[in-house]
Amino acid sequence: MARMPDADWKPISINHTVGGQVEVRGVVIHIMAGTLAGTDSWFRNPAAQASSHFGTGKQGALVQWVDTKDRSWTQALGNRSWISIENEGKGGDELTDAQLDANARVLAWAHTEHGVPLQLADDPTGYGLGHHSMGGIPWGNHPHCPGPRIIIQKSEILRRARAIVNGSPATVAGPTPWPGRMLRYTTGKPLMYGQDVRVWQAALIRAGYGSVVIDGSFGPHTRTATRAFQRAAGLVDDGIVGPLTWHAGTR
Incomplete structure (x- = not known):
């Protein structure tokens, strides 16, 4: 099992593939277009056919729905080799400072647990910290997820993750x-x-x-x-x- 110790473990029993993770190339950032509570409820609905490994709230809450040895259903072809984080908010938002911290903690943990390199990824062939829209049509064709303002914040997430890992x-x-x-x-x-x-x-x-x-x-x-x-x-x-x-x- 691969569960992040300081994430609130809220497992879902449906909408994911047990043991389906082929590899872990990196961490992918998403925007929920909703609230953390609403997304949690939706992932537990059989009609959703969707899930994510992690989710963050605007005030810094961090939950884990799916073990990272299992495959979440959030980015189509990218599901088999990337860890996913859904972030509370809507298109056009920036991540809050608390959400930046939560995403950095997931990336730092993924580095330690799965060997994810602490670097930026901009397409599905890369490794490190990616974002949903970089996968294009094979990843479900979501050109506005998580949005340009959050994509710009990836560098800050990476900086914070490196600080966590280095303990400096x-x-x-x-x-x-x-x-x-x-x-x-x-x-x-x-x-x-x-x-x-x-x-x-x-x-x-x-x-x-x-x-x-x-x-x-x-x-x-x-x-x-x-x-x-x-x-x-x-x-x-x-x-x-x-x-x-x-x-x-x-x-």
Whole structure:
């Protein structure tokens, strides 16, 4: 089985081919033309005859519907050799910062799990990070998926994926201004994602908390390291990164 550990596993029992993945050449970006919840419901409908390996929400939710050893049904002839990501939104949208992070995390994981090279792909003969419309008619003839504004963002997704794989805090290091939102982990609620989380994780590593991974996801390990940092700094150890904690760590 090949399931991404930090994706929310929401398996579908229909609309995919078990064990049908011939190879993994790369990751293909799609746009849903709808919501994450609506797409989840549609993939569970026998009439859909469609599915994707992964999906993202505009706020950073990341779900996995199909094991990457199995074949999802989202890009016709491209299904047999590419991992797919459906992104919440509509034609003409850009991916949000949180969606960029989620796509980068999938690409970085696919690199580690399946050997996908960290490079851009612009046609079905390539390897790396591709997009749906590059497959043309054999891939279902979707010339506007995911759209030019998202295709341009592929370079940023690649940059973030390389930073995740390299684990280099230098790419996201402080000091930086307070981002204006409290960073926290709450059990049972969606994780917080973003560039500000990566900056904070880099700050924790510089402070000596080397068990933290710079993945832009504020999970329980980041909270534990945050509490240890707060205690060492004489702050309230609530695991919440507010202005005082942020400035103490990134100055």
